[in-house]
Structure formats: structure tokens, C-alpha cells
Amino acid sequence: MMMRLSFSLFFLLFFSAFSYSQPAKPLAMMGDQVITTDDFIMKWETTPQPGRELEGPMTESKEKLLKTMVAEKVLAAYARQLRLDTLYAIRRMIRSMEEISVRDQFFKADIQSKVSVTPAMLAEAEARAHEFRHIRFVFHPDYDSALFLYSRLKLGASFDSLLATRPESAEQPRPMQITFGSLEKPVEDAVYDTPVGGYTRPVRRPEGFFVFRVERIEPTPVVADKEKAIWKRKLDDMVHIREADTYYLEFMKTFFKGKEVATDGRLFRVLNRKLYEKLMPRMKSQTEKKRSPVSLSDGDVAAIERELGPDTLAMNLIKYATAPVKVRDFLWDLQFRGWNVITSDPERFKGEFGSITEIIARDAVLNHEAYRRGYASHPEVVKRLRDFSDYFLAERVKGRVADTIDVSEQEIRAQYEKESLKTADTVLVNAIEIQVEKAEQIPEILEAHRLGRSFSDLFRQYNQNPGLKHPDGETGWFLPSQRGGVGKDLAARRLMEILGPVKTGRYISLIQLIGKKKLGGVKPVEPEPYETVKADMAAKAWDEKFVQRLNGITVREARKQGLTMDLDALKTVKVTAVNMAAFQQMGFGGKVLVVPYTANYDEWYPDWKGKDPAP
Known part of the structure; x- marks a missing residue:
């Protein structure tokens, strides 16, 4: 019964596209494809980029992202040459994306276009969002019986004593905390029209009638100035949701009539x-x-x-x-x-x-x-399908390359010799690391963490590397130099900050720093026994071989497609330092990334920038 009260019938986030005063300019061209400043800004602002908040002007991160976007387009064109776009799995993913997109356009035309939000609605939403109301309720499926309970309470009956005799008491070990948007509109209206210690008249819901008591009111946390714009936009979205609910219900009553x-x-x-x-x-x-x-x-x-x-x-x-x-x-x-x-x-x-x-x-x-x-011919649908098709196809090329990679005992030993060079550390670090196989899972994990889930909990749900043995994802204390550049970057983080996403062997990692302690002095790293680290060395050797082979394909195809890039124009593109993953709630249900998320891949660039191979 409580769960039915806690969400509304239909959810839709009206995604407001970023607007830019910067005129669109081409940043890269390859074959018949162009990456413009608008494409770049949208990708930057709606997908997480590792380390960008630490870099001031963020030149390095901006270049990495553009090079990643270029590689994706180049590899997608190569995949089409190989006719990978005819494979059933690819066609089905693209079809599913197209279906959710055309439904979204249908929703916009028949429901969203009718929604009108007034300044009074927004003012009411903001006033309610500044309060937490703590409530409890009694329930009865029959209106007359619920009205009798309400009358007893209004005449002075003890709410606690009455509730203790009723089965719904088991659902309410403590008052339920609500604010704007927590409940369906009719329930919320009744609760917010009731003073502390007061009771609502019976509120009709599908399962019966509720009488609510307002236990207490307290202010919600103050919204920081830098977050107010986003906070107000969310309120605006929620008001739109509620208005859309009304038209959605009307639509559903009529559209499906006579359809078997x-x-x-x-x-x-x-x-x-x-x-x-x-x-x-x-x-x-x-x-x-x-x-x-x-x-x-x-x-x-x-x-x-x-x-x-x-x-x-x-x-x-x-x-x-x-x-x-x-x-x-x-x-x-x-x-x-x-x-x-x-x-x-x-x-x-x-x-x-x-x-x-x-x-x-x-x-x-x-x-x-x-x-x-x-x-299906709507420009938004066509653009989304092109972007996601490129992503799916480029990932399929990477998968095919990965399937060709093996490492020999000799290559693993050579990797060990290279990693065993002595370095020095001044700290030990401890972390929780989540490793996944698909880049598109990263925004989902980051969003869940932003909403309050712990990294340990997320590790248990998302980690796909069986080699990470600790049940909560802890790495244990280690010297940063043991993880190379990743360890160095992690040591530069503050406690509880997240590093990543970063490519680590076959996986993509998100790493949260949970501990850091200074060593008594500079400590040289003694190489661990070969058998102890053989699996790690094999993963590193595999990754280097994979990147080398993928680089060869990317560079060759980029030259064939006549790639040109304008890094000077990129420097003039103004972007924010906010690291976020943006999802779009689609009409009639479903959620997709605003743009596909791709793990950084810029290792191909130095080879492409170098001299053309001899004919």
C-alpha cells in the first residue's frame, strides 16, 4: 500500500537541450562525416570525462575526447565496409533504439505538446520543495468507514492509539518523509493543505481511502547557489510530469480501444x-x-x-x-x-x-x-540513430580485434621485466575498484552513486571482473607505482574522490580512493615474485597488444578517409568543468543516454600524426 503512494503513474523528464551562443564550426572531417563544435559540446557536457575538473583549462581532456570521437567515427565507417551493420545483433540494437525514439516523438506530439505550465504552478512547486513533511496514515477500502475514522480523529481520538489497532501500522514504523514530487498530486495537495497535527479528509486512491496526519514540518537542506539553476530545472520537469500525467491517462483510455x-x-x-x-x-x-x-x-x-x-x-x-x-x-x-x-x-x-x-x-x-x-524520419531520431549506430559498430570492431589477441609466456615475462623497474613512493593508498566490460554502464554507475549508493554496494552489483576477490571491491593498501599512471593519478585524488573511467586491461575501471597514508620515507618498490603478479602482467601485455593492433586499424582507416582535425579551433570551445552523465527519460517509458558514452581512446593519434608509411 505504501509503495503505491510513493510514485506517480508515469515519469518523463523533459530534457532541455543545451543552448550555445558559440557558432558551430567543424572540428574534424573524415569521409562524409563531420564532428562540429555542437557535437563536441553535447558529448562533453553529457558524459563523464576523467580528470577534467582538475585541469584548469582542460585542454588535455578536451583533446582526448575529440580524438575518441574521431576514432569512433573512423571505426564505424570501417565496420560498414565490413558489413557489420548487417549482423542481427547490431540491427536489433539499432532497431530497439529507433523504436524507443519514435515512441518518444509520438509522445511529444500527442501528450507533451498539450502541456502548459503556469508561473503559479512553478511557485507552488518551489514553496513545497523547501519543506519536508513527516506524515502517517490510516486506511480503509470503503469511503464511509474512512470518513468515520476521520471523524473520530477530528473529535479528539488519539491517532497513535487508533493506528496501533490497524494492519497498516506495520507499514509505518516511523513517519514517512515527503516533499514536492514524492507523492501523487491529489495526495500531495491534501497533505500540504493540512497544518501540523491536522488530518486530511479521506483521499481516494485506486486501493481505497487514506486519512493522513501531518506529524511535523522541517526545512529541506539549503540549495547551493551554483546548483540552483539545475534544482529549479528539475522542479520545472516535475511540474511538467504531473501535467503530462493527466493527458497521458486520457490518451491511454482512447488509443487502445478496439486494438487486440x-x-x-x-x-x-x-x-x-x-x-x-x-x-x-x-x-x-x-x-x-x-x-x-x-x-x-x-x-x-x-x-x-x-x-x-x-x-x-x-x-x-x-x-x-x-x-x-x-x-x-x-x-x-x-x-x-x-x-x-x-x-x-x-x-x-x-x-x-x-x-x-x-x-x-x-x-x-x-x-x-x-x-x-x-x-522514423524525424531529425532527432535520425541524429540519435546515427550516433548510436556509430557507437555500436565501433565497439563491434573493437570486440573483433580483442578476439584475435593472445599473449605468450614470453610476452608476459617481458611485461614483468618492464614493470619491475624500481620506482619510489611516498604514500600507500587503498581504494574500491569497479571493473566493467561495457563503457555504457559507466554513466549508470556514476548516476547511482550520485543518488547515494555506496561504491561497495555498486561493486557488488556491477563488477564484472571475477579476479577482484574482495566482496566489497577493496583493493587493499598498495604503492601507487604498482599501478603505473593509474596509481599516480589515484594518489593525487582527495579521499572519496573517484578516478575514472579509465581503461585497465580488458576492463573499464571506476576507482574510489578510500584511504591514503604517508610512508616514513621514500620507499623503493621491490618487484613481487613473477607467479604472484603473472595474471596482472598478462592483462597488461594483452592490453598493450590490443591497443597496438587497434591503433593500426584506426590510423590506416583514418588516412583512407582523409581525416583532418582542427585542434586550434577546439581550444576556443567553451565548456564547463562539471562531470556528469545525462540521461533522457523517453515518452511512454524508458531511459537512454543523451549521447553514447565511449571510453577514452586517443592512443592512435601519435601514429596518425607521424609520417605516412612508405608506399
Whole structure:
């Protein structure tokens, strides 16, 4: 019952695109593609860039980002030459991105365009956002009974004594703290119109009627001047959300009338069983107190495909006359949406799978109408698809290169000899390190941390390197020189600051400094035994070999495509030092990065800048 009160029916963040007074100029050109100052600023301001807040003018970070963007375009063009864009997995990812984008345009046209927010609405939102209200409630499914409870309280009955006799008391071990946007609008209106110690008249909700008591009011934390603009924009977004809710409900009542959509029950049960079998081992390996959501991976989907076979994959799971959804498309779309579960109970799992299946069935109807209206040709959709297609294809090229890399015992030994050169340190550091395989996971982790989740908790959910053994992700105390440039950069951080994302071997790391202590004097690093660090040396040797091979492809293709770059023009581009990841909530549900996030890759540049190879 409490959970139903804590969120509104539909969420939408109206993303306001950055506006720039700087005229757009080309920064790089290759083949038929151009990276402009607008492209660069959007990428810079909406994706995290390691270390940029420490560099003053940030020239180095700006150059790294531009070189990364160039490499992505170059490798994507190469991938198209290899016809990697015809692979099913790539086509399906692009199709899923297109579908969520055309639905967003449909939403904007039929719902968002009708939203009108007045200055009075914004003033009310700001006034409410400055207060925390602590509330409790009594509940009854019948209005007359709820009105009787309200009357008793108004006549002086003890709220505590009354609540103690009722089943909803178990949900309220302490008062619930709310502020603007915490509750649905009718509930919030009733609560904010009630003084401390007062009671609301019965408030109708789908499950019944609530009578709220306002226990106390306290101010919310003061918003810093530098954060006020963002804070006010969020309030504006939330007011828009509520207005959009009204039109959304009206739309849903009328749009789906007469449209018949069904799910094949047998295929649903087969998929439910397969998904449960794939996800439960990972769920059950977690402790009861420290459970994190388990997501469907590419490997899970590929394994289910093999088990089902081509005939079953080609069947229609969702039956809609004009736009059915095949089993194979459904599975990959499920993975694209980031569907996850946090329960090992078979019935609850089935319920959660049923809910996402209903959403995908609903979206099939919306997709059909959005495509019929031609939203796939909308400039926003075309631009997003081009950006994300380039990202998907460039990552596929990197994956193909990675599949060709092996390191020999001799190469590992050579790496060990190189790393064993004596250096000196003045501190020891301790950290929590999260390593993931895909760059697009980084903004999600940073956003979760910004919202209050600890790095240890995030390690348990996201870390993909089984070699990191500590259950909370701690590295243990080590000398910075043992991690090369990464260790040096980490030692320069303040406690609890985050380094990264940085490429570390096969993985991309986010590292939080949690401890630093001075040594008694300058301490030389004695090389550790070879067998102790062999795995680390193998990872470093693999990474160097991978980068060298990828550099060769990138430089060759950049020359073929006639790459030109204007680093002088880049120096004049004005950007902020705020490190953030920006997501866009899409109409009719779903969340995507405003632009794709790519791990920095600029190692190719010195080779490209050097002399052309002899003919």
C-alpha cells in the first residue's frame, strides 16, 4: 500500500537541450562525416570525462575526447565496409533504439505538446520543495468507514492509539518523509493543505481511502547557489510530469480501444522458464541482506537462442495483426531495455516477467502508429540513430580485434621485466575498484552513486571482473607505482574522490580512493615474485597488444578517409568543468543516454600524426 503512494503513474523528464551562443564550426572531417563544435559540446557536457575538473583549462581532456570521437567515427565507417551493420545483433540494437525514439516523438506530439505550465504552478512547486513533511496514515477500502475514522480523529481520538489497532501500522514504523514530487498530486495537495497535527479528509486512491496526519514540518537542506539553476530545472520537469500525467491517462483510455493484442501462453511459459534458469544462479549466489538486481546479459540471450532453436525464435510471442513481435526480437529488446530482477521466488519472477511482457506488447501497438506517422524520419531520431549506430559498430570492431589477441609466456615475462623497474613512493593508498566490460554502464554507475549508493554496494552489483576477490571491491593498501599512471593519478585524488573511467586491461575501471597514508620515507618498490603478479602482467601485455593492433586499424582507416582535425579551433570551445552523465527519460517509458558514452581512446593519434608509411 505504501509503495503505491510513493510514485506517480508515469515519469518523463523533459530534457532541455543545451543552448550555445558559440557558432558551430567543424572540428574534424573524415569521409562524409563531420564532428562540429555542437557535437563536441553535447558529448562533453553529457558524459563523464576523467580528470577534467582538475585541469584548469582542460585542454588535455578536451583533446582526448575529440580524438575518441574521431576514432569512433573512423571505426564505424570501417565496420560498414565490413558489413557489420548487417549482423542481427547490431540491427536489433539499432532497431530497439529507433523504436524507443519514435515512441518518444509520438509522445511529444500527442501528450507533451498539450502541456502548459503556469508561473503559479512553478511557485507552488518551489514553496513545497523547501519543506519536508513527516506524515502517517490510516486506511480503509470503503469511503464511509474512512470518513468515520476521520471523524473520530477530528473529535479528539488519539491517532497513535487508533493506528496501533490497524494492519497498516506495520507499514509505518516511523513517519514517512515527503516533499514536492514524492507523492501523487491529489495526495500531495491534501497533505500540504493540512497544518501540523491536522488530518486530511479521506483521499481516494485506486486501493481505497487514506486519512493522513501531518506529524511535523522541517526545512529541506539549503540549495547551493551554483546548483540552483539545475534544482529549479528539475522542479520545472516535475511540474511538467504531473501535467503530462493527466493527458497521458486520457490518451491511454482512447488509443487502445478496439486494438487486440495477445501473448502466446505456451511461448510465454517457455521463456519464463529459460530466463529463470539463466538468472537464478546469479541471484541465489548473493546473500539475503546484500542482494542487487540481476540483469539479462548478451551471453544469456545467446544461450537461450541456442537452446530454443531457429524455429521457435521465429514464432510470434506477441500477436498483433499489423506488428507482431517474434521471440528472437523480444529477447534482444528485453536485453536492450536493461530488464532485471531482484527476486528468486518463482511466482514473483513470473509476475515481473509478465509485467515487462505487457509493456513490450503495449509498445508494439505504439511503435506501429509511430512508424505509420513517419516519426522514423524525424531529425532527432535520425541524429540519435546515427550516433548510436556509430557507437555500436565501433565497439563491434573493437570486440573483433580483442578476439584475435593472445599473449605468450614470453610476452608476459617481458611485461614483468618492464614493470619491475624500481620506482619510489611516498604514500600507500587503498581504494574500491569497479571493473566493467561495457563503457555504457559507466554513466549508470556514476548516476547511482550520485543518488547515494555506496561504491561497495555498486561493486557488488556491477563488477564484472571475477579476479577482484574482495566482496566489497577493496583493493587493499598498495604503492601507487604498482599501478603505473593509474596509481599516480589515484594518489593525487582527495579521499572519496573517484578516478575514472579509465581503461585497465580488458576492463573499464571506476576507482574510489578510500584511504591514503604517508610512508616514513621514500620507499623503493621491490618487484613481487613473477607467479604472484603473472595474471596482472598478462592483462597488461594483452592490453598493450590490443591497443597496438587497434591503433593500426584506426590510423590506416583514418588516412583512407582523409581525416583532418582542427585542434586550434577546439581550444576556443567553451565548456564547463562539471562531470556528469545525462540521461533522457523517453515518452511512454524508458531511459537512454543523451549521447553514447565511449571510453577514452586517443592512443592512435601519435601514429596518425607521424609520417605516412612508405608506399
